[in-house]
Amino acid sequence: MPDLSSTKHEHALMSNTPALQTLLDALPVHLAERTWLRAIGRPDHTGRYVLYWTHHALRADENPALDVAMLLAETLELPLIVYQGLSEKYRFASDRHHTFILEAARDLEASYAKLDTTYALHIDRAGHRHPRLAQLAKSSFVMVTEDFPIEVTKAWTERFAQSHWCPIVLVDTACVVPTRLVGQAYDRAFAFRDATAQGYRLRVDRPWPACGAKGVPAQVPFATFELHDKSIASVVSQCAIDHSIGPVAQTCGGSQAGYARWQAFRKKGLSGYAERRNQIEIDGVSRMSAYLHYGMVSPFRIAREAAADGAEKYLDELLIWRELAYAFCYYRQELETDASLPAWAVATLSKHDTDPRNCLSWETLARAQTGEPLWDAAQRSLLKHGELHNNLRMTWGKAILEWSIDHRQCLARLVDLNHRYALDGRDPASYGGLLWCLGQFDRPFQPEQPILGSVRPRPLALHAARTNLAAYQRKVDRAVAHPSPRIAMIGTGLAGLLCSRILQDQGLHIQCFEKSYRAGGRASTRVSDGSTQFDHGAQYFTIRDPVLQSYLESWIDELHVAKWEGTIVSIDDPGVFCDVVKMDRFVGTPRMESLGTHLSKDLSINFETEVSTVERGPSGYRLTAKTDRFLGEFDIVLWNCPPLQVDALLPPNCQWRLELSRVEMMPCWSVMLAFESRWDVPLDGAFINVNGGSLGWIARDSSKPSRSQTMDTWVLHSTVGWAQKHLDISKTGAIASLSEEAERVTRRSLPKPCVARAHRWLYSRPNESLPVRSLWDQEHRLGACGDWCGGPRVEGALQSGMSLAGQVLGSLHERTIKLRAAEANPSVED
Ligand SMILES: Cc1cc2nc3c(=O)[nH]c(=O)nc-3n(C[C@H](O)[C@H](O)[C@H](O)COP(=O)(O)OP(=O)(O)OC[C@H]3O[C@@H](n4cnc5c(N)ncnc54)[C@H](O)[C@@H]3O)c2cc1C
Structure with a gap:
């Protein structure tokens, strides 16, 4: 068993850069034990500042990586730059994750301003795709960053280490007992619990010591992105990412929102956690996993406060199950193949791979259309709210096996559906839960079942029987926007169809109008x-x-x-x-x-209905058909027809009217x-x-x-x-x-x-298509999509539809947040 009270064995791993190593050795114990020198840089290396690259510790409090960077900067008498870059290239990059991260960045901007520390934000987007981190690294004396065990940051860190541009110091910011002190992956929770008991005893109650150092501001060699009160939806729409998954209004990113949720849970839910945590129809759990994933809240503080409140069961989940998964991901290379599963599970699953099953397509699963009410509600929770109750996630995950060709496809789908939609996707704890569904951290169960073999069964029907399904469905199907807008789509070409379907799948009501007798526009058949x-x-x-x-x-x-x-x-x-x-x-x-x-x-489509007027009335846009029939009143109107037809219907003050004449x-x-x-x-x-x-x-x-x-x-x-x-x-x-x-x-x-x-x-x-994928006027709530925006082909039309859906979802998100803030604090609005 490793000696968790000592950091000495860590040092043996460290490299031979005496000066930097000496500085790291001199760090206070609570920092030294979670810090290691990953790369030494060139022997003649010099640098003008200390660089802290932050990606999974998006907080300014109780942040060991920040503390290490500040102490190094102070000792070296160098300025400090905190850099956060938002790439378009991380896996499952979507409006949902981007928005959540940028909401945290807005908090960071304010926090670092208070600390008088230089904070540089860069967002990769059209016209702004530059390797800013590399640029900063080349002139930094040392780069400090978080030791996060999941791709793609792990691969990026390795690339930097290989480049030798500067020494790299890695800091564990996520686990109460530093993962490198744990020393290995464990495949049973009880073994991990035993091995780490002493480590937790030493650390859980310990208040996080104030860093005491003060960062000297530095000059950043490029224009950084200043968020202030800029529209996050608008900047996200310029990024080449998945726009079909919208932000989650109920879960805003950032330390402020994270701690507010924690405080509310501590007050109302923590004491009843042990009894209520498996009741999916109520909020019996803390719903902190997304904030913990991005390090927007301090796991040390959460653990300390839970310990102070005597919340043993909560602590067991937070420390043992979460950190077991972190250690597993840290020490295992392959997380999405058979190598991530125990040998007995691979053997039994492989044996049953040929069992008859009802294979369903990815889209059927992703859109929550299996016909199993509990499973579909769980998937809708992911789709609309970016979260899934952890207990239900296990039942949800095992059911996917019955709908997949074999266990390998099932694992790929588990990862895909979870990481794509869940705000805590790509977290080690997510991997832990998903792999548990296929036998990891578990033991074989007898008798063998079809398809699952000896992997622990968890039938949907049994879970449904102990659930108030109607109450859970009501909870999942609660309104996503506040108030819920009435949306019209004029034209059902491929762009309009995909846009409408995305909006509907994410909980909005949309009415489509189509002048032809069928949908699909120019992708048609005579x-x-x-x-x-x-x-x-x-x-x-x-x-x-x-x-x-x-x-x-x-x-x-x-x-x-x-x-x-x-x-x-x-x-x-x-x-x-x-x-x-x-x-x-x-x-x-x-x-x-x-x-x-x-x-x-x-979709709800009125066929053979040519919209001939769109007029602004006192309570919405009034649409009428060519036949003079009144078609209804709407808050948001979207077009998917050729530009000339859009122009003929567009209310005069629409901001993008001029764009139409360019096509x-x-x-x-x-x-x-x-x-x-x-x-x-x-x-x-x-x-x-x-x-x-x-x-x-x-x-x-x-x-x-x-x-x-x-x-x-x-x-x-x-x-x-x-x-x-x-x-x-x-x-x-x-x-x-x-x-x-x-x-x-x-x-x-x-x-x-x-x-x-x-x-x-x-x-x-x-x-020629417009250089933007879709048009959106946030003020007047009018939008347009079609191949004349996205690119003159079927694929361009589909991309345009996704882009417009993203713009609508993004703007509704911002509107909902503003309205909620105004309701919570009416004087601010005045
Ligand atoms: C001859 C031809 C060949 C093509 N070949 C290819 C190819 O090989 N590969 C490829 O990728 N792409 C090809 N395309 C392009 C492809 O068809 C389009 O890019 C794509 O289908 C456009 O989809 P859209 O969503 O922009 O809308 P559209 O298909 O333009 O749909 C617009 C819809 O709006 C409806 N509408 C219009 N006005 C109103 C109104 N006032 N009220 C209600 N409804 C209204 C229309 O009836 C129509 O259904 C071809 C197109 C044509 C015409």
Whole structure:
């Protein structure tokens, strides 16, 4: 058992930089025991300041890393810079996490100003993507940072260590007994409890000593981001992150909010914790995990105060289970593979991997649509509120195994769904809970069950039986915005559909209006004579955005989409077919419009309703249809139609009206042909670049997956230039002209078509998309999305929809917080 009262064995690990090491040795014991020199820098290294890079100790109180940095700066007589960078590249980066972190940054800005310490915040975003930390590290005498055991900060720290730009000092800011003193990973809580009992006895009650040092302000060599009272939603919208997961109004980031929650719990909940902690329908737990994850509150203070209140059970969870998980993550490299599970669990799970099960797609799980009421409510809690009661998380996690192909997919999904939505995602304690679901920290249970084998069962039905499900569902489905806004979406192209679905999934009510009889806009299909179908708009789509990958995989799993394996070529000279770059091309199945149909499920859409006016009334925007029918009154109006149509409906004072004039939508003629015999050309799709020609693209529609093979069906698209010149040509004229051109560029005669149709797209694609993904006027609560913002393709439209959803959720979050603050303190508003 390690000697937890001593720090001596730590020192043996330290490097041979005598000067710096001597300084670290001289630190007070409570700091020295949690500090180690990770990298020594170059031998001739000099520097102008001490740098403290903070990422998981976002607090200015009881922060050992800050104390170490301040003491080093004072002793070395160097100024101190505290740097916080918000990257777009951490895993599952989303509006939710970004907002939570920036709310903490706002508190830090104020706290460091009071301490007269230089605090530099950098936010990676459009036009501001710079390696600021590297820039600062190169001129720092030493970098102090938190010893956090989870990616991606762990990898970044290692990279810095390898760069030798400066010495790196790591400080454990998260655990009461420093993880390096624990010395190893434990796989049973009782063993960890025994090993650390003495360490906790020595430390839990100990007040955190004041640091006493004073930071000397430093000059930061770049413009730092000053938050003050800037809109966090607005800056977050400029970041290339997942905008489909909105901030959580009930859980604001920062030390102030964290300690306020702790105090409230200490007053009302801590004494009853032992009895009430497993009752998911009430707030029997502290809900501090997100604040602890980002180090917005001091775990030392929480433990000390819980100990002072004699809250033994709470302390056991906080110290033993939480710090057991920290030590596990610290000493184990692989946290998301079989290597993270005990051998017996891997063996039994592998044995049962082939048991029959009901596999569900990621999207079904993510959107809480399994049909199991308790599980779906748990998932909605994650989706809407970014939290999941820890006791229910275990039942939730084990159930995922029954819906996954095997235990490996289950583990990947546990990590994905938890880290993506939960504010405490990516925390070692989160890993601890997730791995417990698959047997870690546990023992085998007999008799063996299907699928789970000898992993401890926790059936949903049993958990539901001991729960007041209706009360839990009410709690989960409480309003997310205050007051809940009435939202209208005009147009249900792919952007509008995804935006509406995200808003609805996150607890908002939205009413869609669509002038056509179906959803999906230009990703559409024409059915002729009742059976012959043509994708006459979007031909295929590609997905490069990692945020959309999980959706794509689910659409494929659920057969809404499939890969099109057709032979695609380019024709630059008549009759010459050249290979094009290979890529994954996807289409809706059994037709292009299937994707829109899928996205429109569960939404409330008024079809065949063309909105013709949007007028500001005394209590909201009043929408009317072309038929003069009054459609309702709304607080927020969103558009997903081409810019000209938006312009015609837009209230005059909208801030982004001018942007609309910067986009021009271009026309395209689409000709649809069906042949009873196969047209003999060695291709299924071709980009046509023949000089002066009228055709831009041809495709064998029937070569796409799940299409009828009864006829050989083709879609021919004109170039924009030709369509502009022949806008008023008759349909027969367009069919004749483009068919003739198809024969000329392929040097192959067409068979006689049995079906020939033409469609003129007046607004087929934008000449150029706006440089922003969506438009949002926070003051007037008007927004727009579409491929003319996101990029002139299906993927761009989807990204635009996500972006607009993010802007709406972000602004509602800020509004809710302001209203709550005004209610709590009416005099401030006056
Ligand atoms: C010929 C053609 C070929 C294409 N090929 C490809 C391709 O191969 N790959 C690719 O990725 N993309 C392609 N695209 C582009 C792709 O189709 C679009 O980028 C995408 O579908 C645009 O979606 P959106 O959400 O912007 O809205 P849209 O599809 O434009 O939807 C707007 C919706 O608003 C509705 N609407 C308009 N006004 C009103 C009103 N006043 N009231 C109510 N409803 C209204 C419309 O009926 C429509 O349903 C192609 C497009 C065309 C036309």
